[in-house]
Amino acid sequence: EDDEPDVQSQEMKKFLKSLPRERGWLNRYQYLYGDFWVSGFALTGVISFQQNFQAKDSDVILATLPKSGTTWLKAIVYSIINRKICSLDNSPLNTTNVHDLVPFLDCKVYLNGQNPDLSGIPPPRVFTTHVPYPSLPESIKSTTCRIVYLCRNPFDSFVSLWHFHTRARPKDLEPISLEDCFDMFCAGASGFGPFWDHFLGFWKESLKNPKKVLFLTYEDMQMDNKLQMKRLADFLGYPFVENEEKEGIIDKISKFCSFESMRELQPNKSGNKRGGHFDVSSFFRKGEVGDWMNYLTPSMADRLKKVVDEKLGGSGLNL
Numbered sequence: 001e002d003d004e005p006d007v008q009s010q011e012m013k014k015f016l017k018s019l020p021r022e023r024g025w026l027n028r029y030q031y032l033y034g035d036f037w038v039s040g041f042a043l044t045g046v047i048s049f050q051q052n053f054q055a056k057d058s059d060v061i062l063a064t065l066p067k068s069g070t071t072w073l074k075a076i077v078y079s080i081i082n083r084k085i086c087s088l089d090n091s092p093l094n095t096t097n098v099h100d101l102v103p104f105l106d107c108k109v110y111l112n113g114q115n116p117d118l119s120g121i122p123p124p125r126v127f128t129t130h131v132p133y134p135s136l137p138e139s140i141k142s143t144t145c146r147i148v149y150l151c152r153n154p155f156d157s158f159v160s161l162w163h164f165h166t167r168a169r170p171k172d173l174e175p176i177s178l179e180d181c182f183d184m185f186c187a188g189a190s191g192f193g194p195f196w197d198h199f200l201g202f203w204k205e206s207l208k209n210p211k212k213v214l215f216l217t218y219e220d221m222q223m224d225n226k227l228q229m230k231r232l233a234d235f236l237g238y239p240f241v242e243n244e245e246k247e248g249i250i251d252k253i254s255k256f257c258s259f260e261s262m263r264e265l266q267p268n269k270s271g272n273k274r275g276g277h278f279d280v281s282s283f284f285r286k287g288e289v290g291d292w293m294n295y296l297t298p299s300m301a302d303r304l305k306k307v308v309d310e311k312l313g314g315s316g317l318n319l
């Protein structure tokens with residue numbers, strides 16, 4: 001039986017067989033590639049990205065773990081950068097899916113080993129990746145391109161991940177329970193994780209080089225969206241000027257990119273598949289902080305809290 005029907009190349013099928021593997025959340029298996037976990041169908045894209053992407057100083061790279069609010073960050077960054085070029089009413093976000101406007105490098109641009117010529121894209125090019133900091137292509141680290149990292153508390157990320165993957169899991173595979181996924185999450189076996197290593201890689205780099213990496217959290221974005229948008233705009237080199245503040249531009253972008261507004265836009269409605277698996281509408285579920293309380297028992301919450309304390313304790317990162 002073919003373990004990886006989505007993987008075309010025989011060479012990659014063979015390579016996957018050589019890697020440590022665990023039960024997958026989405027597919028039958030996930031694989032440990034170097035020091036992070038990845039689905040078989042995504043690995044060819046990860047490797048092509050690592051080998052071929054040439055960063056430019058003017059690039060903006062958005063980095064996240066899956067289900068951290070990537071879609072939201074993409075819409076906000078796109079709107080901040082393009083606000084002088086088009087009004088929100090005329091924003092391409094109204095007609096084109098945000099994941100096409102700000103594509104994933106690993107999971108779209110280089111998916112299946114493609115290697116397109118990206119050199120003609122006008123600056124600033126904005127891309128997204130889930131690859132952990134140490135495994136990013138060298139040119140991202142050696143140029144002055146900017147990285148925005150969006151982190152989300154692992155309790156809500158876990159619940160969001162579980163919904164997202166089980167919704168897209170092929171029907172011919174046996175369902176995977178919340179408890180089984182939780183065990184793997186706590187052991188670090190979730191896409192592009194362990195989650196703590198992913199957080200720490202970008203966190204440490206943001207402390208060392210705050211001009212290079214801006215570290216944001218989903219929770220801060222929910223609590224004070226305006227302040228976080230200002231930080232973002234400053235960091236990206238597109239600061240809001242006094243007049244714009246007076247005209248309420250920040251509020252307008254914030255509202256336009258809100259969960260309720262984005263979810264209603266035509267290109268984000270059901271019927272379109274991304275990456276062969278995910279319906280566009282599944283990127284919009286609840287969009288809340290604290291939904292984990294509806295899914296995790298007190299003992300599960302205790303257990304995850306211990307993992308977080310043990311792995312992140314002393315790092316200065318408080319989630």
Ligand code: A3P
Nearest residue numbers: 067068069070071072160258259284285286287
């Ligand atoms: P929930 O499943 O908790 O609702 P990603 O974009 O990285 O895949 O993350 C998806 C998560 O972000 C989902 O979380 C989704 O609902 C939430 N989300 C999507 N768009 C959002 C927005 N505009 N504002 C806030 N949260 C959003």
